[in-house]
Amino acid sequence: MSAIAAEGIGISFGGLRALDGVSFAAEPGEVFSIIGPNGAGKTTLFNIISGLYRTGEGRVRLAGEDVTGLPPHLLAARGLSRTFQNLQVFFRMTAEENVMVGRHLRERQGLLAALLHLPWVARQNRATRDRARELLAFVGLAERARDPAGSLPYGALKRLEIARALAAEPRVLLLDEPAAGCNPVETEEIDRLIAAIAERGTTVVLVEHDMKLVMRISHRILVLNHGRMLAQGRPAEVRTNPEVIAAYLGRHGAEAAHAAG
């Protein structure tokens, strides 16, 4: 059974057809990438899958269960987590607290106990903090744990979001352009992180513009163009697909690439 499956997803904004009949499925431990030129509908697809947008077209399944239309927090409870293209960091909190928030689903709630600060609340706070520290170390931010998130550089915030998403122990992790704006060293670091996450059995669905990164770490790739599926397959297949090349480089560029290749 696929960890996540989208079937026939479509949505329109005003007259604009942003997505049309998009389907894919990703398996546990797989790195599944979605690529396409700007405006292809990649982030929109993420927003539908993670419950931020609603649409009447298509279904989303998590481990077989139909979760179409569920709000984000219920999807999170079913093992879906994500990061954001334009950072959604809790800037007023420290790095460590950001990740602690990610543990929310794994924490015992109890408003009255919290108000009275019962002993188990304090114990749980410590456990949550320890786990947050581990995750920060995992993404290479151990030294910045006590710093306000607002003071972290861009590349670090990208990794902070990944740590926060991992804190929920998701089965499916959607990463929206984790390497955007990162330098080559940081990109390599993200590369390593994604591989390590997938190795633990988490399904990683990746939207990314850095083709080198995508080709290197993806098991399979879905190419979107103008909201439609253009191609799907292994990196080697996608790379040589003439339609994909045409979409990325334009007709003219495709001929040039053909001539050169």
Next chain:
Amino acid sequence: MAPAWLTPRRATVAGLALLLAALWLVFPSGFYFRIATLVWISALAAVGLNLLMGLAGQVSLGHAGFVGIGAYAVALGPRHLGLDLLPSLGLGLVLAGLLALLVGRPILRLRGHYLAVATLGLGILVWLVLNSEVAITGGPDGIQVQRLVLVGWRVAGAETWYWITGLALVLGVLVALNLEESPTGRALRALHDSEVAAAVAGIDVARAKLAVFVIAAVYAALAGGLLALFNRFVTPQAADFLHSIELVTMVVIGGMGSSLGAVVGAAVLTILPQALTVFHDYEHAVLGLTIILFMIFLRQGIVPSLAALLARRAP
């Protein structure tokens, strides 16, 4: 370096308790105890409101409505329902919480500052009812409140009330800080920065906001009840729009997100009019000017600004 056991939470509570004792030693007369009591009561409401505003980033422009409910519960419970004062107070807290739940539930599903607008309407409606139902509430002239008698002990005197309300405030601050250091507290601070990211982390954003709104309403009602018991008199002014604005201003002036700030803000706004009674005619003008100047020049509020200043001095 502070010892490890002295967490900011414990330091704040201990500091407040020490302040309570210190002021008790130096205050020369009942007048000072009276003013301090009024500060503690306002501070209690402000500490609750700060949970809503400072933590969750939601604003209530009608919080005095809940103060009014608490105050009138104490006045009307014994008169119309034959209840003792303390059960009446309890009833007021429950009513305020239920009303917050009822109004907050549909509103807090919306994103943005709709709660500010809804509470503005709610607060004025409460005030209108208190003002208009003359047969029940006594109308604009206000109504008497019985003297509190606890197991045979007639609670009287500014000094006694100084301690009762002061301890209530210390407990209120403690509970507020407890909330901050809990999954719910973290959830509230998170959704303040990004509701989307909070929801993706599994937080039921609407529910978390609703919880803190109800808590803030109960704080306000408790403050209202104490105010009525202390003054032994209550008028609809306790619930009016200006009082709501004063409560919001206390939180903002003291520093949003800081419980200590809420106490400081309450002190400023309670003591300022006392100092200004000399210039009775200018009172409103000065209050308005103070609000504007604070918003422009000390937007972070007193306590966070001071904290930042201290942090810069001692790196």
Next chain:
Amino acid sequence: MDQLLQFVFSGLTVGAVYALVALGFTLIYNASDVINFAQGEFVMLGGMVTVFAVAAGMPLPLAALVAIAVAVATGLALHRLAIEPARGASAVTLIIVTIGASILIRGLAQMVFDRQFHALPAFTGEEPIRVLGASILPQSLWVLGGAAAIVLALWLFMERTLLGKAVRATAANRLAARLVGIDTTLVLALAFGISGAIGAIAGILITPITLTSFAVGTLLALKGFAAAMLGGMGNPVGAVVGGLALGLLESLAAGFISSTYKDAVAFLVILGVLFVLPQGLFGRRAVERV
């Protein structure tokens, strides 16, 4: 039936004032996202300054002009001295600034003028006009006509003048407006000035019917805000319709239900709108980008 018509007349008269206040809210909100709770003080200034100028011996038209000038100056000063310095602050901070300004203006008015209620003579006689069995005051016609004239003038200004187009562009997209060279600070100042003028005119027109005092601003601001909410915050047509609808509802409620709770209508409307259709009658739904 006659009675109903009577309520409709008085409702529309008061509603026209709410509509003008709501229009002032909308202008400023569109130019800056600021909800200006000092809007009601402009109405108060319009009425009070005219009353005192007339008492000082000025003819009514001149006194009215002075009052409008004072309100415009107050609006500009509010923008220059309180809103501009707080630029970049959160919506809550700006709301509190305008509430502070409202308290300050009221406090100053109380010092400069007095704490009494005042009336103005009706512009053209007190003799009610009979219409279909109901009667309408000539002053009501002044209010309705004045409101219609303001709405028309504002519409012409927005549609036909370059400055009006700049205001509309700023409302549609502030960043884009700045990029094409529109001085958005000037536009916001203009919005405050116009709102001041509109508020003052409303105050002058209604004072012969409802009396005025230093304290009338708060309730008017809150009701104008309710009207703007009802119409859909930021929509000028909605503001006018919302204002008239609120006036009608209030008048009908006072007539058929209870005059004690006349003032409650506006606030029940606020809650009702939020519960049922948070975008207001004419609001637009926005898709949030993530």
